Amino acid sequence: MTSLDTSPTTAVGSRDYGELSQLIRQSGLLNRRYGYYAVKITLNVVAFVGGWVAFFQVGDSWWQLFLAVFFAVMFAQLSFIGHDAGHKQIFRNRRANDLVGFWHGSMVGLSYASWMSQHTRHHANPNHEDDDPDIHIRAIAFTTEQAEERRGFLRWMAKYQAVFFFPLLLLEGFSLHVSSVKALLNKDLRSRRWEMFLLVGHFVAYLTAVFLVLSPLTGVIFILVHQCLWGLYMGCSFAPGHKGMPTIPHGQTLDFLRRQVLTSRNVRGGVWVDFTLGALNYQVEHHLFPTMPRPNLRRAQPIVRAFCAAKDIEYSQCGWLRTYGYVLEHLHAVGAPLRLANR
Template sequence: MPEIKSVAANDYGELSHLIRQAGLLRRRYGYYAVKITLNVLAFAGGWVAFVHLGDSWWQLFLAAFFAVMFAQLSFIGHDAGHKQIFRTRRANDVIGFWHGSMVGLSYASWMDQHTRHHTNPNHEDDDPDIQIPAIAFTEEQARKKRGVFRWMAKYQAFLFFPLLLLEGFSLHVSSVKALWRKNLRGRWVEIPLLALHFTAYLTAVFLVLSPLTAVVFILVHQCLWGVYMGCSFAPGHKGMPTIAAGQKLDFLRRQVLTSRNVRGGRWVDFTIGALNYQVEHHLFPIMPRPNLRHAQPIVRAFCARKDIEYSQCGWLRTYGYVLEHLHAVGAPLRAGRSVPTGAPA
């Protein structure tokens, strides 16, 4: 990893002024009203089609459809968590709790983890998104792996996409565990909401489908959703420089140097919920989703003027970078030698 040097933080104030001057922090109520309405109508329509189709293997196409819908609903919950939709926290929380309940996720738990990620992206000690037992994102993490996790770290580049098949189930389990163990805000609202979700989901699936078809439907739905979510969030930071403990960076460089954008037009924006503008999103997390594409040229030009490295590549290439990084991190383990403490990623 190239050395990252910290400089004065006043650059962010200058960039923020340019963004505000362009009106890109203004709320987009019309956009979100249409987006949420279409999502909910499509989601409800999917369940109507599910009941109408009955016990049929054709339901697996609907399982794929619901995987897409779960991701799209999750993206709205993500926007609500960042206060992109409304100005007040209460109004955004209503949207967040509602969408979390539709997909079986704890909005409060996600907020707790995601806030820490945004504060310290790719920080070896403080970013929970790179504290994953099954994967090592730095050689220091690889050195500490033991048992089956150490074996997985050796071949993690090959296991990365197969592991994403389990991400949907992992999101459900982590939500339930967080609500059980932590005193999260809105906990007593979310516990009944998630209980209602799982009860309604399982009842509908096993009531309409035969047991075997129901199990396969759940597997296809949840596994594809997990892959979709993983492929949407991973390109933003995985394989980018990590920040070691004690390393100091100003806010602007901490966000830009650890984030990666994905090139693409409106189709990519829609598919991954505008997470392809990861740099701009991290710099201005309250910026409404449709404004990110307009902020991108402003931020990129500003970074070029300040000689700040700005990372952007095609969608497929970003996965190449992710896999290459994971493969390199596991190389010392495959060679059978200890990974030196503090080795750069």
């Protein structure tokens, strides 16, 4: 992850983004896609409810582990809808989007309001070494400066963090739940009482269902498989967009267009990649136009890429597996100074 150190004037950057925005608007790509989301949400909810019906029908059996995998996928797909709602991709009205967001957050056990606060800061400052909360994670060092600041066990982990990356993602689901519960302690959290009710309801319903149907051992293993695979899925969906891309150091400024494009990476693929990653594989377009409905991102991609080529702005895109290679190579490089110090 290298640092960015060049930028055109703000006036030039604003003019460039204005020109691109006009192209996108003229193409109708910011128009709402109500039909798409109506079908998408309906199918998700039907599948989710169907999964729980099957869960109670199967009963206390190790076959439930297949349903644990199914629920890991469903939790991710429901989370993607919550993500879209948070960006006002579904409705133009904030209240309607929030209703969908809180609903989907409650189905997977996440604080929608807390996630919105963090994700908004990420979008405003992607890969900014001071201001992006997504590159300030205790378990992973994303810059050599962060690695040098680690002490004790975390410093040892930073040395070999490329090896630990995917195993750590298995804990992401639990981490999301814990951070959501911690967020409820913040009295300034938007809709705090409402979220308390929703999250308590989720955990009570989830744990009651699991241990009402399954024996204690089977129940614990079901939860571990479900939550670990969900965390892995979420981490593998969000990590490719920025990890291993250039960072913006303290005091450096970039215009909006270049700040979003130069710090983001797309993942090539067809409709199955779009579905699996919730269209987060169009990270460049999503960051430039966060309110753009998910199905329109694929159509916006060639317009944005051609525009960036015309303006001599580097546009990053690679295959799905290669992007994880870049992430691991970066994490390995960040830990290199610590490994060399022990020789």
